[in-house]
Amino acid sequence: xxxxxxxxxxxxxxxxxVGAVMLTRSPPRVLRVAARAETVLDHFAGDIAVCQxxxxxxxxxxxxxxSTWAFLGFDVRVKLFRGTQVLAEGRRGADWTSDSVTVAVRxxxxxxxxxxxxxxxxxxxxxxxxxxxxxxxxxxxVLLQGSALTPANAGNEVLAGRVGVEYVAGGRGSWWSxxxxxxxxxxxxxxxxxxxxxxxxxxxxxxVGALALRVTSRxxx
Amino acid sequence: MRRLLPRLPAAAWMCALIALLNATAWxxxxxxxxxxxxxxxxxxxxxxxxxxxxxxxxxxDDEYSPEESLVMEGIDYYGVRFVPHSPxxxxxxxxxxxxxxxxxxxxxxxxGGAGIATSEPPLYYALQTIPYELASGNMLTALQxxxxxxxxxGAMTALFTFLFLREILPRPPWAATxxxxxxxxxxxxxxxxxSVNPESMLYAVAAATLYCLARAFSRGLSGRLAVVxxxxxxIGFLTKLNFVGFALGVYAGLAALAVRDVRSGGxxxxxxxxxxxxxxxxxxxxxxxxxxxxxxxAFGIVSGIVDQLTKSFSNExxxxxxxxxxxxxxMAHYFVGMATFKDVWFDRSVGLYGWMDTTFPAWxxxxxxxxxxxxxxxxxxxxxxxxxxxxxxxxxxxxxxxTTLGVLVMIGATSYGSDVIVHEAxxxxxxxxxxxxxxxxxxxxxxxxxxxxxWAPVAGAAVVVLFLGHDIFSQxxxxxxxxx
Numbered sequence: 001x002x003x004x005x006x007x008x009x010x011x012x013x014x015x016x017x018v019g020a021v022m023l024t025r026s027p028p029r030v031l032r033v034a035a036r037a038e039t040v041l042d043h044f045a046g047d048i049a050v051c052q053x054x055x056x057x058x059x060x061x062x063x064x065x066x067s068t069w070a071f072l073g074f075d076v077r078v079k080l081f082r083g084t085q086v087l088a089e090g091r092r093g094a095d096w097t098s099d100s101v102t103v104a105v106r107x108x109x110x111x112x113x114x115x116x117x118x119x120x121x122x123x124x125x126x127x128x129x130x131x132x133x134x135x136x137x138x139x140x141x142v143l144l145q146g147s148a149l150t151p152a153n154a155g156n157e158v159l160a161g162r163v164g165v166e167y168v169a170g171g172r173g174s175w176w177s178x179x180x181x182x183x184x185x186x187x188x189x190x191x192x193x194x195x196x197x198x199x200x201x202x203x204x205x206x207x208v209g210a211l212a213l214r215v216t217s218r219x220x221x
Numbered sequence: 222m223r224r225l226l227p228r229l230p231a232a233a234w235m236c237a238l239i240a241l242l243n244a245t246a247w248x249x250x251x252x253x254x255x256x257x258x259x260x261x262x263x264x265x266x267x268x269x270x271x272x273x274x275x276x277x278x279x280x281x282d283d284e285y286s287p288e289e290s291l292v293m294e295g296i297d298y299y300g301v302r303f304v305p306h307s308p309x310x311x312x313x314x315x316x317x318x319x320x321x322x323x324x325x326x327x328x329x330x331x332x333g334g335a336g337i338a339t340s341e342p343p344l345y346y347a348l349q350t351i352p353y354e355l356a357s358g359n360m361l362t363a364l365q366x367x368x369x370x371x372x373x374x375g376a377m378t379a380l381f382t383f384l385f386l387r388e389i390l391p392r393p394p395w396a397a398t399x400x401x402x403x404x405x406x407x408x409x410x411x412x413x414x415x416s417v418n419p420e421s422m423l424y425a426v427a428a429a430t431l432y433c434l435a436r437a438f439s440r441g442l443s444g445r446l447a448v449v450x451x452x453x454x455x456i457g458f459l460t461k462l463n464f465v466g467f468a469l470g471v472y473a474g475l476a477a478l479a480v481r482d483v484r485s486g487g488x489x490x491x492x493x494x495x496x497x498x499x500x501x502x503x504x505x506x507x508x509x510x511x512x513x514x515x516x517x518x519a520f521g522i523v524s525g526i527v528d529q530l531t532k533s534f535s536n537e538x539x540x541x542x543x544x545x546x547x548x549x550x551x552m553a554h555y556f557v558g559m560a561t562f563k564d565v566w567f568d569r570s571v572g573l574y575g576w577m578d579t580t581f582p583a584w585x586x587x588x589x590x591x592x593x594x595x596x597x598x599x600x601x602x603x604x605x606x607x608x609x610x611x612x613x614x615x616x617x618x619x620x621x622x623x624t625t626l627g628v629l630v631m632i633g634a635t636s637y638g639s640d641v642i643v644h645e646a647x648x649x650x651x652x653x654x655x656x657x658x659x660x661x662x663x664x665x666x667x668x669x670x671x672x673x674x675x676w677a678p679v680a681g682a683a684v685v686v687l688f689l690g691h692d693i694f695s696q697x698x699x700x701x702x703x704x705x
Contacts, residue, residue, distance in 0.1 A: 004682045007679045007682035008685075011690075012686060015686065019694070071646030072556075072559065072565060095564050095583055095586065096580075097573075097577050099304045100306065125556055125558075186704045188313075189252050189310050190365065204243075204245055208242045208246065208692075215398060216685045220398075221393075221678050
């Protein structure tokens with residue numbers, strides 16, 4: 001019984017510490033929206049590689065968010081070029097789904113213009129939809145030929161516009177500092193509204209935790 | 222019923238209460254219509270309540286009722302769904318617009334379809350017309366009340382899991398409590414139970430069915446239990462088409478019980494398994510009769526899946542295998558570059574909420590391998606240590622294995638149809654596995670026992686805290702995604 005109590009207390013203390021530390025982190029913020037996901041540019045059901053030029057890369061970008069839809073998202077590689085020089089690159093495993101994939105890259109200390117953004121999805125055997133903004137042919141994203149992810153491999157086939165891209169960096173305020181605004185936000189979007197909804201959820205989960213611990217400490221020898 | 226649920230221990234009710242409160246919290250955390258396919262399931266209930274008719278049509282080009290469409294606009298449904306960085310509505314002005322939309326008095330009758338829910342059986346939706354009517358025309362209130370019905374199903378799932386575990390693992394009794402507590406705290410179950418989806422009812426029916434099967438194996442299939450089991454099978458078929466896969470194991474269980482009863486009591490004992498099997502098949506027979514009379518395929522879209530199975534059996538077998546396990550030599554490549562068992566089933570079991578758009582970072586998925594592996598090893602250790610005790614129960618264990626296989630093959634076959642035949646997406650969502658959640662409880666209970674007599678209570682307490690932490694951090698992840 002004593003061992004169980006010690007385990008429960010230590011476990012809960014650990015959860016509280018981990019939770020408190022996680023809440024000191026900041027949600028990501030978007031530094032620049034290069035193109036929005038307004039329309040479907042193309043569908044694919046195999047490997048794809050795309051480049052689009054005239055990108056502006058802000059300083060401090062730690063991740064690039066691409067507007068691509070997949071139920072089972074496969075490996076994604078991203079490279080940013082200035083001419084033939086690779087400015088940054090990143091990779092994401094086959095662990096994503098939904099309307100966008102965010103790939104971490106190493107931040108640059110300064111902004112760079114006239115950047116070419118290239119990305120590849122593959123090996124891929126599932127449907128992928130590329131989303132973006134309609135654009136004239138000369139500004140549109142280009143499909144690559146060959147295996148190397150470089151603008152030099154650009155083929156003749158262009159997409160119907162520019163792929164939705166957002167440049168993301170670490171946020172400024174921690175989750176702790178946003179507690180109040182998050183609680184207020186949770187009170188919207190229903191037929192009943194108010195911050196009390198956040199408190200109700202907290203109370204429900206407090207009861208869940210307290211009951212679970214009570215049952216455990218009472219039942220276990 | 223009293224004989225089946227004789228004076229339940231307080232711990233059973235506590236597990237049910239915990240699951241109820243947990244799912245209620247999830248129902249408030251998840252913004253309206255951000256549960257998976259919730260718009261379609263709501264449309265089904267609306268169609269049934271407003272017109273008294275079942276939905277019809279292909280399910281592809283259906284339009285929601287003007288009122289549902291307006292409310293979806295008010296909550297920026299298409300702007301939030303599938304877009305992980307797009308939060309729920311966040312200003313007082315948007316809230317006012319939403320309330321105006323809800324009270325606009327628009328028609329609640331659509332084109333007669335209910336999207337992907339159109340082909341589903343009606344029982345869950347018929348039950349949900351009660352909270353729908355209670356809401357007196359307020360769509361968002363109706364949705365919340367309907368979610369609470371799901372939370373009750375979540376509580377029933379935890380309750381029947383407790384009973385199932387006490388039946389199959391009676392010693393020590395607290396191991397079953399730990400297993401059922403972990404199920405009550407399982408975040409994906411709570412998320413699904415806190416949204417409008419017939420799967421919440423399917424999980425409860427599946428847990429109750431497993432309990433009845435376990436009881437039949439340990440105490441014999443009485444006439445009363447046969448009737449209850451038959452009714453549960455019938456309810457399962459009337460709840461969601463996915464039950465077909467689960468039913469494979471249930472019928473295997475009835476066959477095993479029939480063989481056992483005939484051996485011990487002669488052919489006269491056959492009537493009880495036959496009664497259960499026959500009662501369970503009644504809705505299927507009526508459904509097939511209706512379709513045949515209407516000149517359609519006898520088993521609706523299930524007929525299509527069976528046709529497809531027989532046409533390309535070897536390809537389909539390879540596909541189903543690779544959907545869960547590494548490809549074997551000689552098999553075609555269906556998921557090149559993806560370790561489905563890890564990237565799809567494990568990682569998404571760690572966290573996949575909302576409209577498939579809320580997950581944990583990859584490092585959390587990788588970290589989760591450690592406790593999962595420890596639980597698996599302890600479970601294996603216990604099974605090995607008790608291998609002599611398992612021998613007399615191999616038949617029963619085989620039935621649970623066939624049930625699991627039935628669910629996996631059902632998901633795989635459906636995914637093959639969507640992915641390979643129609644060239645749409647593969648189905649890779651762990652929520653489809655939740656009818657087997659009592660077996661997860663059994664794995665936890667075995668793992669706790671596997672820690673040995675001295676450390677088992679400590680392991681039990683640790684695993685409860687682990688599941689509680691998983692639940693709370695999952696909720697924080699969803700709160701951060703929608704309200705951050």
